[in-house]
Amino acid sequence: MTRKLLTISLLLFAFCSGKSYASHIVGGEVTYKFLGDSIGGPLLNRVTFFKYLVSVVIYEDCQNGQPEAIAEDNPAFLAVYPTDSKIAYNIDTSVYFTPPQIQVPANFNNSCVTHVPPLCLLKKTFNKIYALPHNSSGYVVAYERCCRNNAIVNIISPGDNGSTYYCTLPKYPTRNNSAVFKNYPPQIICLNNPLKYDHSATDADGDSLSYEFCSALLGASNAIKPIPGPPPYDSVKYINPFKSNSPMPGFPPIQIDARTGIITGTPNRIGRYLVTICCNEWRDGIIVNTIKREFQFVVTDCSKVVVADIPQFSDAPNTYIVNCADYSVHFVNNSKGGFQYLWNFGVAGTTKDTSTLFEPDFTYPDTGTYELKLVVNPASTCPDSITRLVKIYPKFKTAFDDSGAYCPESPIKFKDLSTSTLKPIVYWKWMFGDGDSSFEQNPIHQYPASGVYNTVLISQNYKFCADTAVRKIQVQSFQPFAGYDTIVVKGESINFNATGGINYLWMPESNLNKNTIADPTGYYPDTGTYTYFVNVISAYGCEGADTIQVKVVGQSAFYVPTAFSPNGDGKNDIFRPIAIGYRSLNHFRVFNRWGEKVYFGQSLDGGWDGNYKGKPAEMGAYYWELSYTDRYGKQGIMKGDVTLMR
Numbered sequence: 001m002t003r004k005l006l007t008i009s010l011l012l013f014a015f016c017s018g019k020s021y022a023s024h025i026v027g028g029e030v031t032y033k034f035l036g037d038s039i040g041g042p043l044l045n046r047v048t049f050f051k052y053l054v055s056v057v058i059y060e061d062c063q064n065g066q067p068e069a070i071a072e073d074n075p076a077f078l079a080v081y082p083t084d085s086k087i088a089y090n091i092d093t094s095v096y097f098t099p100p101q102i103q104v105p106a107n108f109n110n111s112c113v114t115h116v117p118p119l120c121l122l123k124k125t126f127n128k129i130y131a132l133p134h135n136s137s138g139y140v141v142a143y144e145r146c147c148r149n150n151a152i153v154n155i156i157s158p159g160d161n162g163s164t165y166y167c168t169l170p171k172y173p174t175r176n177n178s179a180v181f182k183n184y185p186p187q188i189i190c191l192n193n194p195l196k197y198d199h200s201a202t203d204a205d206g207d208s209l210s211y212e213f214c215s216a217l218l219g220a221s222n223a224i225k226p227i228p229g230p231p232p233y234d235s236v237k238y239i240n241p242f243k244s245n246s247p248m249p250g251f252p253p254i255q256i257d258a259r260t261g262i263i264t265g266t267p268n269r270i271g272r273y274l275v276t277i278c279c280n281e282w283r284d285g286i287i288v289n290t291i292k293r294e295f296q297f298v299v300t301d302c303s304k305v306v307v308a309d310i311p312q313f314s315d316a317p318n319t320y321i322v323n324c325a326d327y328s329v330h331f332v333n334n335s336k337g338g339f340q341y342l343w344n345f346g347v348a349g350t351t352k353d354t355s356t357l358f359e360p361d362f363t364y365p366d367t368g369t370y371e372l373k374l375v376v377n378p379a380s381t382c383p384d385s386i387t388r389l390v391k392i393y394p395k396f397k398t399a400f401d402d403s404g405a406y407c408p409e410s411p412i413k414f415k416d417l418s419t420s421t422l423k424p425i426v427y428w429k430w431m432f433g434d435g436d437s438s439f440e441q442n443p444i445h446q447y448p449a450s451g452v453y454n455t456v457l458i459s460q461n462y463k464f465c466a467d468t469a470v471r472k473i474q475v476q477s478f479q480p481f482a483g484y485d486t487i488v489v490k491g492e493s494i495n496f497n498a499t500g501g502i503n504y505l506w507m508p509e510s511n512l513n514k515n516t517i518a519d520p521t522g523y524y525p526d527t528g529t530y531t532y533f534v535n536v537i538s539a540y541g542c543e544g545a546d547t548i549q550v551k552v553v554g555q556s557a558f559y560v561p562t563a564f565s566p567n568g569d570g571k572n573d574i575f576r577p578i579a580i581g582y583r584s585l586n587h588f589r590v591f592n593r594w595g596e597k598v599y600f601g602q603s604l605d606g607g608w609d610g611n612y613k614g615k616p617a618e619m620g621a622y623y624w625e626l627s628y629t630d631r632y633g634k635q636g637i638m639k640g641d642v643t644l645m646r
Contacts, residue, residue, distance in 0.1 A: 030055070056128075144163065248267060346390065447473070480545060496521075498519070585628055
């Protein structure tokens, strides 16, 4: 075993057996500066090196952290890996912090806040200069520590998980300086008080910067201060409903402006939240580097005496309102502890855009985005202020049209007719009233059944102007019906009676006097079974079909069921005779076993539904009698029995 490996093994053993965990570390970040190129190596094999100053910053809780744990942070263990290799290019276990260590200021006036917890936050910076040979993949410089504060509430098992902070040095030939965050991270965030924190950065190369919440990274948990491992690094696991891009609860939600890096929102739950901010450096439309700052945001009930608060009525970041109707705005004031107010509505080039009213109204001179500022108790001992954006972009109106056959399962075309002074319109959400929705601009939808549906369209332009339109869509009831199957005696004719539309077409035409009307006459000189299809078109253009079967028999007959079951299932619920070749039914009567008449009818279309005196009749045997007149005018009587079952 080499001396270097032996030293590393002893260090690992020492820190694995120690007791000083890193719960005192509440955040960290890694940045770098490009120092130029250098040439080194043997004369016959000269190599060009990139030279970088890498700075690892950690933030230590010196109020609650153990002194021995803070002492063990120095020196830091750093490792350098080519991004495409698991083998370290360099491991350094003696990177000592660069004095002085800084006690981070609290950044708020304690005289205006009650119940302030004691605070102490140290910033330590570990600087290391690396000369790294050009390669085609770049390098990762990493730092790890175990373990996190067990009081963190938005990730799983924080006390068992380590942290990894790293930076990526660009591949040849890119030369870059990382962005650097301008402000210290906030130490205390007040519950139910609007938060506005500038988490922006500067970039020495003039690269464009964008910001987002991103994932914190796991570190080794089997050693308190391990030698950093190679990339890639796994994300911590967040507790539902928290995610890397929504790490804290709030209303309005805690969010970061991708363009400015300003974090806004109103935290509404006490706790310690792990938050990671990524700053992306853009050059020629491509991200050339990303730096991360991980920190624990502590939300506490610090009870500020005076709180300036303008609500947020828009989804746009830190925006009071997007007014897309006109130029006038009424301002709502949710501040507390105030006795005097000064509003500045943000119109450039004038001093007449102010008010001292509690909730003023103001008419803006033109379209645009204005920075609104409210100062509560100006020039007093405990003032407070807040700024929001007001966006004036009239006019915007949502509208739509629809066309098609308004029938069940028929396609209806919806056309967006929204208008906007500022184009383009970029968002559409349709809710069709039947549980289905669409995000297309001009969707096609089929309703499953007849009825009246409230169809809603929400549209929005790129300036967050949004509006809603609602229309009632009436889908017609359409039930094409050819009639009931029937039985006739040969040599007779029947009259069909289709319903459901205004246009009819019967197929086949055989034995029909006409096949384009609802009620053609069919004549059947021979026995047999005939099946007809009728195509039906309604007044609204609905189209469908139904079938009917005609059975032709050789002689007249009465068919009377021997049992029926009036249980409401639509099958065999009515007890009635079926007549074939008879002129008329004179009467049809049903009696119970005590001779009481439970039903009387004189039509073949009627029948007994199994009720007697408004109540379900008892199960059992019943007796029936019918009187008829046959096709030759002769009258007769038939009798029998039927069983009622349920």
